[in-house]
Amino acid sequence: MKLKKTLTYQNHTYSFLSDNTNEVLENPKEILFVKTPLNEKYSPLIAEKNLAILDFNELKNYFDFKIKIVGITGTNGKTTTASLMYSLLLDLNKKTALLGTRGFFINDERIKEKGLTTPTLLELYSDLEEAIRLKCEYFIMEVSSHAIVQKRVAGLDFALKILTNITSDHLDFHQNIENYRDIKNSFFKDEGLKVINRDETNALFNPINARTYALDKKAHLNVQAFSLNPSISASLCYQQDLRDPNLKEIALMYSPLLGRYNLYNILAGVLGVKLLTQLPLEAIVPLLENFYGVKGRLEVVHSKPLVVVDFAHTTDGMQQVFESFKNQKITALFGAGGDRDKTKRPKMGAIASC
DSSP states (O other): OEEEEEEEETTEEEEEEESOHHHHHHOTTTEEEEEOTTTGGGHHHHHTTTOOEEEGGGGGGGOOOOSEEEEEEOSSSHHHHHHHHHHHHHHTTOOEEEEETTEEEETTEEEEOOOOSSOOHHHHHHHHHHHHHTTOSEEEEEOOHHHHHTTTTTTOOEEEEEEOOOOSOOHHHHSSHHHHHHHHHHTTOSSSOEEEETTOTTOOOOOTTEEEEESSSOOSEEEEEEEOSSSEEEEEEEESOTTOTTSEEEEEEEESOOSHHHHHHHHHHHHHHHHHHOOOHHHHGGGGGGOOOOTTSSEEEETTTTEEEOOOOSHHHHHHHHHTTTTSOOOOOOOOOSSSOTTHHHHHHHHHHO
């Protein structure tokens, strides 16, 4: 990708950045080559021409991102949690951008159609500059495991990182669950502000500046009581300091979303927005009524009888969908296209047949 950016590097002023060797070789005086983990095998083509090479780790030194970046990762729930936070912040009159599986949005307007969950590094920098140009205060983005491995978010200063959950996925790329788990957890090794699902047994993180949410374990944001029939209603309790039970906020919430796992997504999103805005729970949770979910995520397409569509792509995701309707008669139609991770299909079939 070619990104318009005037900068001086090694005593030469360039007008563009590019991670594409062909673009650079066609116009080396105007375009500076950016080496990334995805294109480094082609960098000798640039080096043999004695052209300058900017390493991706240096890229952030030429940008001034005055915006609060939120990175959300996890096997399931990234899209719903990101979209929920985007909705809440817009309802709070905060100018906000959203980048992820559904595309790129700024202030409730679609800027780009859907693409990769996390785009290439230069595309990401381009999107950030556009959000800043339109005076956004927040930039909410999904961060995939591929993006972490390929360092597509390298150099970004995150105001907040969020972990939804870690189950088996993308084993065609990561080879085993241990590698996949380690990659997800590597995102949370720093001392920055982070929101962690305390009920997730696979979560390993730096405890400094960590805030937690849970249904089962003690956490900064807990649920005192809840109902999932038919939609979600709950009493939420936030404790700023887990050592002081007197410092707590309690708020009642209602959401038109379905299912226990969406309650987890709500907790992650609400806690994230609270930490970003420093607003009381009572100012945030009433806005949950305005968020009706994401297309293809436990989406209600017919009410009587109830018909839902869900893009569950993992065994855990499928299990969570069925558990949302346990003790009810269920007819399931599912598929798993492609030839990448073939190991999960028999497991998904077994879950669907239960």
